[in-house]
Amino acid sequence: MVKACPRCGAPAVEHAGDFWEFECGTALYVRRDTPSGVPEEHLEGPCAEPLVFITTTFTPSMLPPMFELPPQEHVAAVTAEVDHDDVYDLLSRTEPEQVRGAVGHENTARVIERLLGDALPEGVSLFARRNISLRAGDKVIAVIPQFRADKAREFTNEEISSANFRFFVTRVLPQWEAPSVMSD
Ligand SMILES: [Zn+2]
Numbered sequence: 001m002v003k004a005c006p007r008c009g010a011p012a013v014e015h016a017g018d019f020w021e022f023e024c025g026t027a028l029y030v031r032r033d034t035p036s037g038v039p040e041e042h043l044e045g046p047c048a049e050p051l052v053f054i055t056t057t058f059t060p061s062m063l064p065p066m067f068e069l070p071p072q073e074h075v076a077a078v079t080a081e082v083d084h085d086d087v088y089d090l091l092s093r094t095e096p097e098q099v100r101g102a103v104g105h106e107n108t109a110r111v112i113e114r115l116l117g118d119a120l121p122e123g124v125s126l127f128a129r130r131n132i133s134l135r136a137g138d139k140v141i142a143v144i145p146q147f148r149a150d151k152a153r154e155f156t157n158e159e160i161s162s163a164n165f166r167f168f169v170t171r172v173l174p175q176w177e178a179p180s181v182m183s184d
Contacts, residue, residue: 007047008100009130022047024100046097050137052090054112054126055102058142058170062132075136076178079170087141087167088119096121102130111160112143140170 004011005022014021018030026045034040058079066074082090091099099121103109109127113120120126134140145163 004131005047006041007043007133007135008051008053009102009128009132010047025097049095049098050135050139051098051100052094052139052141053100053102053132053134054116054120054141054143055132056105056108056112056142056144058140058168062134062140063172064133064135072174072176073136074175075134075172076175076181077134077170077172078178079168082167082169084115084167086169087116087143090139090141090169091116091119091121094121096124099124100130101126101128102132103127104129107157108145108160111163112165115143115165134172136172136174138172140168140172142168142170144168 005024005026006028007026008022008024010022010024010026012020013023018032020028022028024045024047026043026047028041028043030039030041032039058077060077063075063077101109101124103112103126106127109125113126132140144166145160146166147159147163
């Protein structure tokens with residue numbers, strides 16, 4: 001039973017038999033009459049295209065488990081710190097419907113929305129608790145508040161609104177295009 005978009009984690013709004021439609025506008029259907037006889041899942045709509053997620057963190061577990069994918073679909077990730085202007089530039093080159101907010105803490109989401117201002121396409125809300133599953137071609141813009149916290153927790157409103165932020169972009173690419181992590 002599919003309850004959420006397998007790409008962006010948006011909840012299902014419609015379901016009939018082997019067909020699901022999600023809040024993000026993406027549809028998933030299962031094709032059973034495949035040459036191999038093994039049912040195949042197909043995605044159609046915005047989440048079938050490369051996505052740009054805006055988050056407050058990047059973690060390798062956002063990459064799909066390798067055992068679920070054939071070797072040619074294995075991915076690698078490249079992360080670099082960028083500046084505010086780079087984030088603007090990247091968002092200006094991205095189709096608005098490919099941008100997904102994935103900031104799980106509402107006040108942090110509002111502060112980052114103000115920080116990104118006009119660069120954020122109209123109608124994109126950053127506040128969303130999603131399970132992200134990245135594919136080659138996707139990017140993650142991680143906007144990370146800078147202050148010392150003695151343990152992992154949600155930040156207070158004062159901390160968030162007075163924080164400085166660092167910006168990181170992670171690009172997901174096919175593993176065969178990336179340098180091997182195993183070479184010296
Ligand atoms: Zn989706």
